[in-house]
Amino acid sequence: MQTLVIGLGSMGFGAAVSCVRANIQTAGFDVNPDALERFKAEGGQFIH
Amino acid sequence: LNACQNIDCVLIFVVNAAQAESVLFDSNLLAGLNPNALVINCVTLAPSKAVDIANKVQAQGFRYIDAPVSGGAAKALEGRMSIMASGAPDAMADAKPVFDAISEHVFELGDKPGGGSQMKLINQLLAGVHIAAAAEAMNLAASLDMDLHQVIDGIRKCAGSSWMLENRTPHVEDGDYTPLSSVNIFVKDLGIVTDEASGNDVATPLSETALALYRQASEEGLGGEDDSAVVKILARQSNVTLPGSNT
Numbered sequence: 675m676q677t678l679v680i681g682l683g684s685m686g687f688g689a690a691v692s693c694v695r696a697n698i699q700t701a702g703f704d705v706n707p708d709a710l711e712r713f714k715a716e717g718g719q720f721i722h
Numbered sequence: 723l724n725a726c727q728n729i730d731c732v733l734i735f736v737v738n739a740a741q742a743e744s745v746l747f748d749s750n751l752l753a754g755l756n757p758n759a760l761v762i763n764c765v766t767l768a769p770s771k772a773v774d775i776a777n778k779v780q781a782q783g784f785r786y787i788d789a790p791v792s793g794g795a796a797k798a799l800e801g802r803m804s805i806m807a808s809g810a811p812d813a814m815a816d817a818k819p820v821f822d823a824i825s826e827h828v829f830e831l832g833d834k835p836g837g838g839s840q841m842k843l844i845n846q847l848l849a850g851v852h853i854a855a856a857a858e859a860m861n862l863a864a865s866l867d868m869d870l871h872q873v874i875d876g877i878r879k880c881a882g883s884s885w886m887l888e889n890r891t892p893h894v895e896d897g898d899y900t901p902l903s904s905v906n907i908f909v910k911d912l913g914i915v916t917d918e919a920s921g922n923d924v925a926t927p928l929s930e931t932a933l934a935l936y937r938q939a940s941e942e943g944l945g946g947e948d949d950s951a952v953v954k955i956l957a958r959q960s961n962v963t964l965p966g967s968n969t
Binding site: 675676677678679680681682683684685686687688689690691692693695696698701703721722 | 723724725726728729730731732733734735736737741745751764791794795797798799800801803816819820822823824902903
């Protein structure tokens with residue numbers, strides 16, 4: 675199931691990282707580039 | 723969001739209803755979803771707004787789950803948040819792998835959008851009032867020159883405790899208002915509570931008093947600080963010196 679998490683703030687970031695850990699295909703999106711970099715560091719993909 | 727395509731499930735974790743509507747209806751997001759995709763909206767918003775957004779999303783051939791969350795950043799990172807979910811049974815069933823990944827508890831609150839947001843409304847009423855009550859108690863204890871550590875440690879084992887007292891009062895003791903959840907969140911969420919209540923002619927005097935405190939804190943420049951910073955407003959009114967304050 676290709677999943678997209680929009681908004682990588684405190685709750686969204688945790689949700690996105692939890693999806694990645696559960697081996698769900700997960701992409702993240704946030705207007706803040708720092709949040710995207712943090713998600714990338716946890717093994718996430720992101721889109722623009 | 724121009725690049726998104728073939729999405730089966732989208733989780734929305736933006737800050738408020740206006741941002742959720744913007745991302746859903748003013749971007750290319752919906753064009754990148756597969757037919758029948760799941761739109762899971764985890765934003766805290768008014769139940770009537772959840773119904774409104776759900777109708778628009780469903781009219782475009784997608785499925786919608788009203789799914790506000792609770793638990794805080796630490797639990798979110800462990801995949802252990804609580805989800806207050808309402809939506810059609812087939813949507814809830816298909817969302818299960820994602821819910822299993824991110825949550826410890828899923829409360830199934832009916833098959834119509836709005837049910838999840840109603841539950842979240844009740845949680846935010848209590849959370850907002852309990853934070854303000856804990857702040858009032860800390861300020862009074864400080865004014866009596868009590869040892870705040872001893873107060874917190876004792877009260878948490880007594881009947882006057884609350885989850886918010888246990889969680890937030892150490893910030894006051896430490897004088898550390900680094901935002902885990904900010905004052906402005908409760909300006910928004912208690913605003914939703916009091917709007918919903920007044921629209922139904924229901925009295926919420928405690929929520930209104932707490933909301934006034936959060937609003938004042940926000941107006942005085944504390945909006946981005948931890949919500950426990952409402953204690954600073956009370957301290958100023960009472961000439962109380964709190965830990966970490968340099969005034």
